[in-house]
Amino acid sequence: MGTDRKIRKCDGCINLNKRKKKQPCSIYTVKYEQGLFLRPYQCKQKYQKQDNKKNIEKLKLQVIDLFQMYIRYRDNFTCCCCGKHINPDSPDSKKLLHAGHFVSRSVKQLLLNEKNVNAQCRDCNGRQNWMGIDPRYCDYMLKKYGNNIFAELSEIMSKPYIEPDWESLRKHYTLLLKSYLPKKSLF
Numbered sequence: 001m002g003t004d005r006k007i008r009k010c011d012g013c014i015n016l017n018k019r020k021k022k023q024p025c026s027i028y029t030v031k032y033e034q035g036l037f038l039r040p041y042q043c044k045q046k047y048q049k050q051d052n053k054k055n056i057e058k059l060k061l062q063v064i065d066l067f068q069m070y071i072r073y074r075d076n077f078t079c080c081c082c083g084k085h086i087n088p089d090s091p092d093s094k095k096l097l098h099a100g101h102f103v104s105r106s107v108k109q110l111l112l113n114e115k116n117v118n119a120q121c122r123d124c125n126g127r128q129n130w131m132g133i134d135p136r137y138c139d140y141m142l143k144k145y146g147n148n149i150f151a152e153l154s155e156i157m158s159k160p161y162i163e164p165d166w167e168s169l170r171k172h173y174t175l176l177l178k179s180y181l182p183k184k185s186l187f
Contacts, residue, residue: 059166066173067112068099073180075119080144081136084121100125102133102141103153108161112169115145116153 077086077097086097100120103110110116118140127134141149 056166059170063112063166063169063173066170066177067117069094070173070176070180071099071114071117072097072119073177074114078119079121079124080118080140081120081124081134086121096122098122098125100137102137103157107157109156109159110153112164113153113156115149118144 072088072093077088077093078084079086079097080100086093090096098120099117101110102116102118105111118137120137124134124136145152
């Protein structure tokens, strides 16, 4: 009957302690007394996972932005459907020329597939989203990649999604963009 102490998680961190009430563990208390934590129960270990998720999301958005910029430069700021050319130096070039996905962005396996994404003006990309796939986009895909492109994309779609290494992708697309922009900085 003597031990009513249970192992509980610390309120301040993920360390376990043997206390009757939920209290900060001794490791947390020492760090708090040394001034390492700004307020009680703000343990680094507890919030580390949340910070990692936020950092990964920021990195993912950075990679997608670099990828889309690369697609615009690769396609020479020309729409693949109507052939409209957008001036790359205009401040609205990002709004006027999109990186249009042949297969929707929601298919994660093809989100950053260079064969699935091509430069499209705002009008053509909007038409594709509302009316299904633009036949001019299909013709462009067949001319550029050949008859096997649709089978190749559907094969990639059928495979399970594997989370990419976002840091290596960021470096990869930064290097690709530097070949187009040798004197300009990306950020």
